[in-house]
Amino acid sequence: xxxxxxxxxxxxxxxDTRQGQSTVIQVSAQHxxxxxxxxxxxxxxxxxxxxLDEQQHFFRPHFxxxxxxxxxxxxxxxCQHISRxxxxxxxxxxxxxxxxEKRQINMLLRDWLKLCAGQGYINRELVFG
Numbered sequence: 001x002x003x004x005x006x007x008x009x010x011x012x013x014x015x016d017t018r019q020g021q022s023t024v025i026q027v028s029a030q031h032x033x034x035x036x037x038x039x040x041x042x043x044x045x046x047x048x049x050x051x052l053d054e055q056q057h058f059f060r061p062h063f064x065x066x067x068x069x070x071x072x073x074x075x076x077x078x079c080q081h082i083s084r085x086x087x088x089x090x091x092x093x094x095x096x097x098x099x100x101e102k103r104q105i106n107m108l109l110r111d112w113l114k115l116c117a118g119q120g121y122i123n124r125e126l127v128f129g
Contacts, residue, residue: 005074008113
């Protein structure tokens with residue numbers, strides 16, 4: 001799953017991706033997502049992914065994802081202000097995270113990427129590069 005997420009996200013990047021660049025993906029008339037580059041290193045790129053819909057107050061998806069170019073995997077570093085996911089959690093726990101929370105977060109990213117690939121289109125004027 002992490003390899004598939006990497007491949008999907010890598011489609012939105014160019015060879016000369018730089019910190020501060022961003023692109024907008026229009027999924028519907030009301031829903032736009034922004035992918036912005038927050039950090040670029042030799043073997044990694046860190047992305048911020050967020051919903052730009054101003055009418056959505058209750059749930060505004062927000063991911064921080066690191067791409068590892070040497071291993072070709074994507075790791076979700078944070079989602080909805082929760083970060084540093086453990087591989088497994090005891091259940092129940094104080095934060096009421098699922099035993100496989102890290103896997104669930106990666107599946108959420110996978111589903112979001114499927115939505116963007118299936119229904120979204122990119123404003124070509126804002127594409128990286």
